[in-house]
Amino acid sequence: MPTDSQYILESISQGCVVLSDGEFVIDRLVKYFGNGRIRWHVEFHGHRIELTTGQLKRQPAFRRKMLEEAGVLPPQLAGASYRRWVIDLRRNAVELPWRDRPVDTGFSIDRLFRHGDGRWKVEYQGKVIKFTTTKLRRQVSFRKRMLAKAKVLPPQLDPAAYRKWIDWLIQNSAEAAPQADDALRTEKSWLDDLPELAGWQNEAPVRGTR
Incomplete structure (x- = not known):
């Protein structure tokens, strides 16, 4: 060196x-x-x-x-x-x-992996961020999740430009190698992640008072 x-x-x-x-x-x-x-x-x-x-x-x-x-x-x-x-x-x-960090104008992901059942993984600078198809296609959800998990805020694109970029990413995505826990993962276990992805809070149901 x-x-x-x-x-x-x-x-x-x-x-x-x-x-x-x-x-x-x-x-x-x-x-x-x-x-x-x-x-x-x-x-x-x-x-x-x-x-x-x-x-x-x-x-x-x-x-x-x-x-x-x-x-x-x-x-x-x-x-x-x-x-x-x-x-x-x-x-x-x-x-x-952190939430107000400026947009990373040089933003580009390393790879997008497809799991074949509506699940995706974005690789970004050594980090792996999980997405559903809906979260990936919705720019607001994509930017919020990247900020929360990778501490980077991708630039905001014109909606048509974002759709074009995501379509290109999807067309060029790689198939994720099967993992040992994939066989054990049920659809319900994946759906269990959705409240967290959407930023919801798990709240106990409120019982009525007498």
């Missing part, structure tokens, strides 16, 4: 943009909190770069991440100057909960 310095030097030789102090101004820093984790998004000239707190605090990690994702190399600041800059950034960050 190359060091940060080697990586940066190699990238410069390949033609990345090196910024001076006066040129480097980020658009905003957004802080996301929830599930016991904090993430930061640096918004810079149409790019959104996600950082952990450690990556934001450490100048070499920050510069490398900016270079990898935005193709620009921020200026090297003195250690104390960089710390002051980051503290000021964090003090003025916009705070949002």
Whole structure:
């Protein structure tokens, strides 16, 4: 693995943009909190770069991440100057909960698997999210479930464009390999998941009072 310095030097030789102090101004820093984790998004000239707190605090990690994702190399600041800059950034960050994370404009799933009985599995960055045919075809349900399970909010498409995208996904889906528990799974056991998929709460029936 190359060091940060080697990586940066190699990238410069390949033609990345090196910024001076006066040129480097980020658009905003957004802080996301929830599930016991904090993430930061640096918004810079149409790019959104996600950082952990450690990556934001450490100048070499920050510069490398900016270079990898935005193709620009921020200026090297003195250690104390960089710390002051980051503290000021964090003090003025916009705070949002996970549910309000911005849309992932580069969203694409890895694969869609068909189970043959109205069940589907979407593979996304190592996560597997289960869907029924209805939930998959309904954009609102699809976006809510992806946000809840994979912590990503797919972009909202025009209804016709979403239908076209889903039809294309379905046409190019792969048959899921049979699993040992598939033989034991009944239709009722799958339907048991539906209240959770729809965001319903399991409530005990209210008994009448006398």
